[in-house]
Amino acid sequence: MIRFENITKVLGGKTVLDNISFEVNEGETFVIVGLSGAGKSVTLKHMIRLMLPDNGSIVVDGEAIDNLGRSALEAVRSKFGVLFQSAALLQWMSVHDNVALPLREHTKMAEEEIGRLVAEKLHLLNLSDAGDKFPADLSGGMQKRVGLARAIIMNPKIVLYDEPTSGLDPVTSRRIDNLIVDMRKELGITSVVVTHDLHSALSIGSRIMMLHDGQIVENAPPEEFICSKDKTVQSFLESQYITKKGKWETGLSHE
Amino acid sequence: MRYPAHSVRRFGNQVLQLMHDTGHALFMLLESIWFIRYVFTKRSRAETALQMFTTGIKSLAVITVVALFTGMILALQTGLELRRYGQEVYIGSAVAVSMIREMGPFMTGLIIAASVGSAIAAQIGTMVVSEEISALEVMSINPNRFLVMPRLVALVVMMPILTVYTNILGIMGGGLVGATQLGVSLQAYMDNATQFATNKDLYVGLFKAIIFGAVITTVSCHQGFMTSEGAVGVGKATRRSVIISFLIILVLGYMITRLFYV
Numbered sequence: 311m312i313r314f315e316n317i318t319k320v321l322g323g324k325t326v327l328d329n330i331s332f333e334v335n336e337g338e339t340f341v342i343v344g345l346s347g348a349g350k351s352v353t354l355k356h357m358i359r360l361m362l363p364d365n366g367s368i369v370v371d372g373e374a375i376d377n378l379g380r381s382a383l384e385a386v387r388s389k390f391g392v393l394f395q396s397a398a399l400l401q402w403m404s405v406h407d408n409v410a411l412p413l414r415e416h417t418k419m420a421e422e423e424i425g426r427l428v429a430e431k432l433h434l435l436n437l438s439d440a441g442d443k444f445p446a447d448l449s450g451g452m453q454k455r456v457g458l459a460r461a462i463i464m465n466p467k468i469v470l471y472d473e474p475t476s477g478l479d480p481v482t483s484r485r486i487d488n489l490i491v492d493m494r495k496e497l498g499i500t501s502v503v504v505t506h507d508l509h510s511a512l513s514i515g516s517r518i519m520m521l522h523d524g525q526i527v528e529n530a531p532p533e534e535f536i537c538s539k540d541k542t543v544q545s546f547l548e549s550q551y552i553t554k555k556g557k558w559e560t561g562l563s564h565e
Numbered sequence: 566m567r568y569p570a571h572s573v574r575r576f577g578n579q580v581l582q583l584m585h586d587t588g589h590a591l592f593m594l595l596e597s598i599w600f601i602r603y604v605f606t607k608r609s610r611a612e613t614a615l616q617m618f619t620t621g622i623k624s625l626a627v628i629t630v631v632a633l634f635t636g637m638i639l640a641l642q643t644g645l646e647l648r649r650y651g652q653e654v655y656i657g658s659a660v661a662v663s664m665i666r667e668m669g670p671f672m673t674g675l676i677i678a679a680s681v682g683s684a685i686a687a688q689i690g691t692m693v694v695s696e697e698i699s700a701l702e703v704m705s706i707n708p709n710r711f712l713v714m715p716r717l718v719a720l721v722v723m724m725p726i727l728t729v730y731t732n733i734l735g736i737m738g739g740g741l742v743g744a745t746q747l748g749v750s751l752q753a754y755m756d757n758a759t760q761f762a763t764n765k766d767l768y769v770g771l772f773k774a775i776i777f778g779a780v781i782t783t784v785s786c787h788q789g790f791m792t793s794e795g796a797v798g799v800g801k802a803t804r805r806s807v808i809i810s811f812l813i814i815l816v817l818g819y820m821i822t823r824l825f826y827v
């Protein structure tokens with residue numbers, strides 16, 4: 311579905327991505343982990359061509375996206391819903407209008423229809439009361455959820471989540487995890503999730519990739535990931551009290 | 566002697582960068598002009614009206630004061646000079662012509678650049694930093710249509726309107742000084758003013774106002790879009806938008822006057 315071929319990206323004199331290649335398959339929940347500054351957000355931005363690689367090529371749905379014209383690029387981007395790390399809500403619009411924006415811009419739906427769809431998504435994300443509020447009046451976690459509602463309002467094939475649960479309480483975090491799993495099970499949506507939360511990564515991920523120093527140090531299904539021989543992966547696991555001895559119980563099923 | 570070669574190269578790079586940025590800004594302007602055909606669609610109408618409204622509100626108080634005093638200063642300055650020849654009554658035409666042709670659009674432009682242009686640069690800069698512009702791009706919402714075009718229309722419409730307002734207040738201020746300080750009756754002042762100020766002066770002044778409106782929007786939006794480095798960058802973009810707008814307004818104002826009067 312999304313394939314990185316020998317991608318190199320230098321930013322501010324630092325090689326953030328150093329010749330990395332990987333593939334996200336259709337229908338999988340692909341989790342990217344790594345320390346702060348490892349290049350996780352940069353990786354996501356390459357998928358939707360908000361950044362261009364210095365070297366290498368990126369293929370989405372069988373189509374190289376490096377040299378697309380505007381309309382072809384829009385077609386590719388319309389396959390994606392993106393939750394940005396900072397939620398990226400438009401500050402002067404209410405929650406309702408933010409979520410409705412893609413529908414208003416790209417469909418000819420009547421306002422009632424739009425209102426119904428927006429209310430449905432807000433309800434799904436436990437935001438039913440927030441419709442009239444403005445982003446500045448919301449907590450970080452609520453903004454994240456509004457951003458997520460906006461990301462999925464057009465029913466995209468692929469959803470990119472940049473730290474969907476950071477700043478959320480544990481209960482809401484699990485709710486988001488469940489949502490990601492449900493969307494995969496019920497709608498076959500492909501997800502790429504960037505997270506620091508290994509518990510969540512292991513529960514929802516069909517594969518977990520760890521970035522470190524511009525390299526992919528591990529790229530494996532959860533059960534293999536926790537047994538990784540790589541030192542950085544091991545210390546990352548230990549930092550969150552996850553050991554390979556006790557089998558990891560997810561409480562969520564991804565099949 | 567590596568140093569001179571080094572600085573020559575750096576100067577060359579700066580020139581290239583300047584040309585690149587200018588090209589970028591002009592492309593943005595042209596695309597936004599092209600998008601003006603969408604201005605009356607439902608999704609752009611409200612935003613454009615809001616921008617017009619805020620442009621007026623944000624600047625009206627300052628413009629009122631500045632316009633009055635500009636007229637008063639012009640009248641006093643030229644009046645004292647003319648008094649030596651006993652020709653005080655000519656302050657009417659002196660104030661009216663220089664307000665309508667030069668000072669009206671110029672002062673309005675400076676005030677709008679400082680109050681509205683800086684706010685545009687800050688807002689768009691903040692949107693860049695908080696990934697809102699990226700979000701728009703991913704949603705295939707063209708920022709030039711969504712953000713620049715309504716601001717362009719608002720400023721290009723509001724600049725001439727505010728300029729006329731500035732002119733009226735400036736001429737009134739001049740009349741006030743004439744009547745109270747120079748012994749020129751309001752009637753004589755107005756007669757003299759209307760006798761010498763031509764329609765051409767008015768059209769040239771309004772033409773300047775429209776051009777300045779486009780300049781301020783282009784510079785402010787462009788500086789906003791080029792923001793990097795977080796909150797510090799937003800401050801820089803705001804400051805630069807004001808300075809660059811001032812410079813362009815100054816130079817273009819001179820060139821337009823030359824074009825029509827020399």
Ligand SMILES: Nc1ncnc2c1ncn2[C@@H]1O[C@H](COP(=O)(O)OP(=O)(O)OP(=O)(O)O)[C@@H](O)[C@H]1O
Nearest residue numbers: 321322326344345346347348349350351352353395
């Ligand atoms: N636009 C940019 N210009 C210059 N450097 C950048 C830019 N974007 C990212 N970087 C640098 O690239 C590196 C990776 O950034 P990235 O945002 O991908 O980190 P991350 O893995 O998402 O970290 P975090 O978990 O803190 O979000 C960092 O060193 C960052 O400073």
Ligand SMILES: [Mg+2]
Nearest residue numbers: 350351395472
């Ligand atoms: Mg990040």
